[in-house]
Amino acid sequence: MIKSIENLSYEELLEKFKVLLKANNLKYTTQREAILKTLYDHPDHFTPENLYMLVKENYPDLNTGITTVYRTLNLLEENNIATSISFGSAGKKFELGNKPHHDHLICEECGDIVEFENDEIEKLQDKIAKMHDFKLTNHLMQLYGICKKCQD
Amino acid sequence: MIKSIENLSYEELLEKFKVLLKANNLKYTTQREAILKTLYDHPDHFTPENLYMLVKENYPDLNTGITTVYRTLNLLEENNIATSISFGSAGKKFELGNKPHHDHLICEECGDIVEFENDEIEKLQDKIAKMHDFKLTNHLMQLYGICKKCQD
């Protein structure tokens, strides 16, 4: 399990990925690399569908299937290289976990996502988990509202 | 729009519901009441499927369809009588919003959900929203971990 992949260059990230693959008897394929690179080049939040289309656009010769995008995203998420946030029945959005930990502010009007960090909240979360005898593995905080632009 | 339905008795809740229905030219039906009552009697977190089965069990003569459960849950959520939390591709869980605001601690092992409240975090959230010029409408905080029981 990879502890932290924060602030890595693409080369370092790719190296981590290769090590991970080897450790699990998985193979380093062109499609997997294309997906990782596309995620790295676009620090956005992708639905599998979005990412699939972007990969097809950037690597038309690979003819990557959406199945592979799903499988690779799940692989990346299981190994903490990518994280996802869910949007009810509207599905999930993924992003690379190569940034410092952060949470999300989401505009209900235009779907825009703003990232933020807050140490105090993190600390409070740890405290709460301890109070309930939970061993914290992860957390999800999403604030929903109307962004500046959409308020006008 | 209903401001708050905290700590209502079932009679009060039902009254709110009827007023709401009338205000929207909707009808008060046996199925809608059965669903509301079932939610009220079981302060748990339901998937539409779970709730559907429980309603069928408690009101076998009504022969309620899962379609109606979905439609009613959406109606309740739109009117802030129920709230939902999502579980990635695993769907949504609903609960009545008649309790004070709280967030959720979720066990990744057994799926158990523990509720908690924390004013400090709420305040910090408001502060963050303000900093980013968001008008906050809602928020979602879920802490994932392993509960006491599953750690053994």
Place this chain on the structure above:
DNA sequence: CTGTGTGCAAACATTTTGCAAGCAG
């Protein structure tokens, strides 16, 4: 009566799986 609500079946959207062929190691 009128028009909304209902259950059913079918449609949909999203994600996963089975399979035969392809390719990395």
Place this chain on the structure above:
DNA sequence: CTGCTTGCAAAATGTTTGCACACAG
């Protein structure tokens, strides 16, 4: 070569919609 990986099509899952009949107001 071996067996993991791929793309396709099909299946599975979760949710919504069209429709004819039922029922609340």
